[in-house]
Amino acid sequence: MKDIAGKTAVVTGAGSGIGRGICIALARAGAKVVVSDVDPVGAETVASELASAGHEAIAVQTDVADKTQVAALAEHAVAQYGPIHILCNNAGVFSFKNIRETNLDDWKWVMSVNLQGVINGLTQFLPGMLAHGEEAHIVNTSSTAGLYPGANIASYIASKYAVTGLTEHLRTDLEQVSIGVSLLLPGNVRTRIMAAGRNRPEALGGPEQAPEAFAAARAARTDQGHDPVDVGEMVVRAIRGNEAYIMMNPERKGLIEARLNTLREAFDAGRRVQAELG
Amino acid sequence: MQDLAGRIAVVTGGASGIGRSLALAFAREGMHVAISDIDHAAAQAVASEVEDVGVKALAIQTDVADPSSVADLVSAVYDEFSNAHIVCNNAGVVTFKLAQDMTAVDWDWVLDVDLYGVVHGVLEFLPRMLASGEPGHFVNTASIAGVIPAVTPGIIAYTAAKHGVVGLSEAMQLDLADTEIRVSVVCPGGVATRIADSQRNRQARYGAPEKREPVPGESTPHAVMEPEQLAQHVLAAIRDERLYVFSHPDLQPPLEARYESLFSAIDAFAALDPRKDPKNS
Numbered sequence: 001m002k003d004i005a006g007k008t009a010v011v012t013g014a015g016s017g018i019g020r021g022i023c024i025a026l027a028r029a030g031a032k033v034v035v036s037d038v039d040p041v042g043a044e045t046v047a048s049e050l051a052s053a054g055h056e057a058i059a060v061q062t063d064v065a066d067k068t069q070v071a072a073l074a075e076h077a078v079a080q081y082g083p084i085h086i087l088c089n090n091a092g093v094f095s096f097k098n099i100r101e102t103n104l105d106d107w108k109w110v111m112s113v114n115l116q117g118v119i120n121g122l123t124q125f126l127p128g129m130l131a132h133g134e135e136a137h138i139v140n141t142s143s144t145a146g147l148y149p150g151a152n153i154a155s156y157i158a159s160k161y162a163v164t165g166l167t168e169h170l171r172t173d174l175e176q177v178s179i180g181v182s183l184l185l186p187g188n189v190r191t192r193i194m195a196a197g198r199n200r201p202e203a204l205g206g207p208e209q210a211p212e213a214f215a216a217a218r219a220a221r222t223d224q225g226h227d228p229v230d231v232g233e234m235v236v237r238a239i240r241g242n243e244a245y246i247m248m249n250p251e252r253k254g255l256i257e258a259r260l261n262t263l264r265e266a267f268d269a270g271r272r273v274q275a276e277l278g
Numbered sequence: 279m280q281d282l283a284g285r286i287a288v289v290t291g292g293a294s295g296i297g298r299s300l301a302l303a304f305a306r307e308g309m310h311v312a313i314s315d316i317d318h319a320a321a322q323a324v325a326s327e328v329e330d331v332g333v334k335a336l337a338i339q340t341d342v343a344d345p346s347s348v349a350d351l352v353s354a355v356y357d358e359f360s361n362a363h364i365v366c367n368n369a370g371v372v373t374f375k376l377a378q379d380m381t382a383v384d385w386d387w388v389l390d391v392d393l394y395g396v397v398h399g400v401l402e403f404l405p406r407m408l409a410s411g412e413p414g415h416f417v418n419t420a421s422i423a424g425v426i427p428a429v430t431p432g433i434i435a436y437t438a439a440k441h442g443v444v445g446l447s448e449a450m451q452l453d454l455a456d457t458e459i460r461v462s463v464v465c466p467g468g469v470a471t472r473i474a475d476s477q478r479n480r481q482a483r484y485g486a487p488e489k490r491e492p493v494p495g496e497s498t499p500h501a502v503m504e505p506e507q508l509a510q511h512v513l514a515a516i517r518d519e520r521l522y523v524f525s526h527p528d529l530q531p532p533l534e535a536r537y538e539s540l541f542s543a544i545d546a547f548a549a550l551d552p553r554k555d556p557k558n559s
Contacts, residue, residue: 001424019499024325035471067382078355079502088306099404099449099450099453100405100453100454100457101410102399103401104397104401106544107394107397107401111338111393111394111397114507115339115389115438116291116389116464119382119385119389119438120382122377122379122380123380123385126378127379130378145447147540148448148449149445149449149452150449150452151452151453152452152453153449154446154449154450154453157445157446157448158393158397158443158445158446158449159442159443159445160445161439161442161444161445161446162438162441162442162445163395163440164422164427164435164437165427165437165440165441165442166427166429166435166437166438166441167427168427168536169377169427169428169431169433169434169437169438170377170434171428172428173376173378173430173431173432173434174378175280175378176376176431176494177378178497202494203419206281209499214473214539224553227552228553232551234550235545240423243543244539244543245539245542245543246542246547247540247543248547248551249542249544249549250544250547250548250551253544255557256537256540256541257541257543260533260537262521262522262529263425263524263533265524266465266520266521266522266523266524267523267524267525267527267530267533268527269515269518269520270523270524270525270526271529272513273510273511273514273515274511274525274527276514277507277510278296
């Protein structure tokens with residue numbers, strides 16, 4: 001999609017953090033923006049911020065985990081602006097616990113937002129994108145934690161690995177219908193994801209806080225983190241060039257290489273076993 | 279885990295394919311085996327085969343997509359055997375459709391069985407296994423599609439679920455490193471099983487079984503392994519306490535190609551990095 005001016009974009013999890021940064025960058029590039037967030041105040045604040053800068057934007061409250069709310073978001077967006085050209089499935093949450101301390105509600109919460117939220121975006125927006133026949137692009141937010149594991153965040157790791165695999169596969173499938181797909185792999189961005197527990201629904205255990213030690217450790221390195229608007233600018237660049245990956249942390253390349261090396265060793269181990277079996 | 283004889287193994291999706299071969303391989307090592315499957319008659323048939331080897335067997339009907347059904351599986355296993363040492367979260371299904379043809383209920387079915395089925399098995403068995411103080415080993419069946427995202431078009435939900443299973447397994451290894459519980463994740467390429475016919479077991483709540491249609495651009499696996507052979511790879515990984523079971527080394531080139539694309543994107547970004555002094559974090 002060479003030209004973003006005049007196009008319509010929907011961004012989930014847009015009331016703060018990376019989602020807000022994507023909205024600002026898209027609006028500056030001339031897109032009309034539907035600012036969606038589970039927190040209506042956050043969504044309104046970002047939409048007003050865009051409007052006062054002279055951009056076109058509306059706010060829609062959406063819990064991406066709920067398919068009917070995502071369907072309503074699609075309907076609202078189309079009613080306001082017509083065909084949707086850009087969808088950023090960005091909403092995400094985080095829970096910090098050793099797997100032996102997690103219960104099914106912990107998993108349901110993280111998976112329903114981080115993975116099911118992306119799937120709901122696809123099933124509710126793709127039919128419209130296919131039908132309108134104009135240019136279209138989908139950006140899914142995974143994480144560097146969608147490339148290599150970390151301790152005490154098993155549900156986050158599982159959800160983000162799934163989004164990584166889903167998105168790379170989506171790019172292959174949608175090549176056949178000329179819809180672009182980019183995978184956003186943020187790491188250490190100045191966002192409020194540590195406070196994601198504020199939005200945990202009562203039905204799945206209610207609000208929770210990240211453990212202090214973990215939140216403090218992350219806060220300490222946030223100064224070196226990316227400005228979310230810079231992430232948004234890279235997203236716009238990737239949409240324009242239909243780039244497969246948006247990965248802005250070269251300092252973490254070594255961690256990805258380390259995981260690749262463990263996979264290579266696993267292939268070698270498989271060869272040894274096969275040789276012994278004959 | 280070195281000594282398998284006399285210990286207890288549980289295999290979901292144990293009535294056919296990889297699950298059946300695992301059940302029989304464990305039996306030949308002298309383990310008693312619980313065979314869990316959504317198809318109870320088929321599970322009972324495998325239980326008889328296992329008993330013929332000379333060990334105890336238990337057939338249990340389980341819908342792994344339903345956490346209460348998995349809780350019932352755990353109760354049945356502990357009622358019968360008082361223990362579980364090797365738990366194979368193996369049940370899996372697949373749809374063959376491009377992303378643009380997938381319905382919401384297609385997604386639900388594949389993810390509920392292939393990903394949440396494994397989560398249910400881990401969350402329900404882990405507390406009992408930890409409490410027993412005995413050695414334990416989880417074997418989660420993923421696929422090479424769990425590490426290579428676009429190995430063929432038309433299996434997007436399967437790919438997403440299997441990536442999730444790989445991530446879950448890697449995270450389990452880290453979180454359980456200070457316990458007696460080990461983890462392996464099975465990532466085969468083509469295996470001679472009935473997975474392509476998994477619509478036969480599609481639960482009514484996910485809509486009627488669908489006929490398999492060819493997917494434009496799909497490729498078929500070129501090296502198909504017998505499930506008995508794969509079970510030997512799994513046994514070796516359990517004995518050596520290895521995380522990954524990669525049985526199809528001919529699939530290393532597409533993995534390398536995927537990482538090359540990713541690394542080029544990262545290298546291209548380095549020149550654009552707006553941060554003055556990025557630290558490893």
